[in-house]
Amino acid sequence: MAKLVNPKPDRPRPRGKVPLTGLQLTCCVAVVGMAVYFISGLFRHTDSTTETALAAETALTALEVAAAATTSAQSAAEAALANLSEIKVVVQRNDTMDAIFRRLQFSLADLAQILAIDNKDARRMLTLLKPGDELTLASRDGQLVQLHRLIGDDKRLKIERDEDAGFVASVEDLPVDRYVTVATGMIQPHTSSLYAAATAAGLQDVTTDRLTDIFRWDIDFMLDPREGDTFRVVYEKRVRDGRLIRDGNILAAEYVMKDGRTFRAVRYEFPDGKADYYTPEGKSLRKAFLKTPVQFSRISSVFNPRRRHPVLNTIRAHRGVDYAAPTGTKVYAAGAGRVQFRGVKGGFGNLVEIAHAGKVVTRYGHLSRFAPGLKVGQRVEQGELIGYVGSTGLATGPHLHFEFIENGQYVDPQKAIRRGEPGPPIPDGQRGAFEAQVAPLLAQLDAAALPQGPALAAR
Ligand SMILES: [Zn+2]
Incomplete structure (x- = not known):
């Protein structure tokens, strides 16, 4: 079983995280209650007709109501300080900022200002919503004051109403x-x-x-x-x-x-x-060479100087090892070197050849495609992506045909890799x-x- 040891906080705990006293907790519960009352009130005392108000109230999803009611004691306390009401919105399928603002009856003029904010990244983060994303909207007297959106795991986009500039955007790091x-x-x-x-x-x-x-x-x-x-x-x-x-x-x-x-x-x-x-x-x-240039493959054919070719049905040397893996499986450079061929070569189909130190060349055949941007003359590191498994050329099914050529001689890749030299200590x-x-x-x-x-x- 995993157990947590050695807590190592990245930074001191924020002051807001001190334990709340019983009295504070009671206050928070009251604030949350008020927030819920306030939200429902928003729909009752609205200028629009009763029908639209009712429709809007139904449109407020159960999740949103639940989120508002269970707003953590801490953020409720923060909201109380600023006299704000917070609503947490979980983005639904096909949701847009426009739909969310309409649902919550926030000003569409405010939204227009927010989406015109002078910060390209912020605008992008607000227009690319995915189901499950969480937004937090804080309002005072029905007017939007703040909008938060999580970015990844540890950042938060913050849009705030600014008396002079309309709305301003900032990104803050969250304590991890x-x-x-x-x-x-x-x-x-x-x-x-x-x-x-x-x-x-x-x-x-x-x-x-x-x-x-x-x-x-x-x-x-x-x-x-x-x-x-x-x-x-x-x-x-x-x-x-x-x-x-x-x-x-x-x-x-x-x-x-x-x-x-x-x-x-x-x-x-x-x-x-x-x-x-x-x-x-x-x-x-x-090691000088990876044990296999394809992870999670199986060897479907070993190095064999006299083998009956599965497609041509003649005795032909199998000068490499075949690694069977699904089409699209990543193929890595077995060692550091320079790309000396990238293209189509007869029965190999799409082929990559890499020249390594010590007069060694490795070859990777039947690729479905090459790594984006891979060029002849390019230096590749050991383990770098060079292409994807496929069945181009003479192949019965998707596999990597891998050859190891030392001093111009074909050698068994499995043996050659075992005697490779390690990296620097x-x-x-x-x-x-x-x-x-x-x-x-x-x-x-x-x-x-x-x-x-x-x-x-x-x-
Ligand atoms: Zn082969």
Whole structure:
């Protein structure tokens, strides 16, 4: 089970977050009650005809009423200070600002001013509404005073009435707390699914993606995970107003295969803010070549100098490895190098060729399309997107045909990749800082108890 430890707030708690006293709470409840009364009053004492008023009242969605009634004690307290009524609007399908303003009977002249505000980004954020987006509108005596809209997880667009300029827009950062937490899990029988085990351990898929990314030089996550494999992950959770907004970085991770092979990684942040993953000893996890240029694929045909060609039905050398994966699956440069061919070449269909150091060339065939902007002569980093799996050229189904050519000779890519050279280790000058940074992370990793399961007991 994941548990929260080491609360690490990004910044001091805002003063508004001090606990409310009983008396204050009573006041807040009264204010919320008044706000609800005020909103319903808005529709009763309106200048328009009774029919439109009734129609408008029905149009006020249940969600909006509920949101207004349950406005948190804190914002109710803030609103009370400024004598404002707050309405939270959850954007519905096909909703527009115009529809929302009409529904709440706010001035359309105000809306016109807001949508003409001298800030392109603000205008864009107000016109691109998606169902589920939340807007908060604050009014005084039926007149709109403030409009808030969340941007992503940690920013808020604020439109405020200004006596001189009509309305002004600003974007403010919302306080986000970071917690370091630990999750552990074990791959269960029958599923052999890392994602299922990770979800059960409380990891978001984005964090599991990162975990597979960190270990992709050593572990083929399509083939290798087996029942009984275990993992431990020390990672950040980002929390706003006590609510998880998303997982943050993985700080340390361990993957242990049932046969005992153990892989560990720690994140080291350099003084300039760049970060990378290393072994606990400070060696790079990067190998000269990725274990597979396509994640989550399976090998459908191995390197074989004498193979019957599936399309031509003749004996022809299979000078590469085929990785079967759905059309559109991302294909990555197996190593850093320079693009020396990008185009159509006979039976390869769409082909990319990359020249690497040490007279090595890798080839990627049958691509459905190339990475946008990929050009001959371009430098690519290891793991950089170069194209997408397809079945162009002579192919029976979507797969990547991957070749490894060393000194002009075709070699078995699987063997060649295993003897590759690793990336650079932690520089000597960073040793002390590295050890100071990763020691507590490793201690946390070691302290995390693995789930007990039948597979572990049988070990
Ligand atoms: Zn092939």
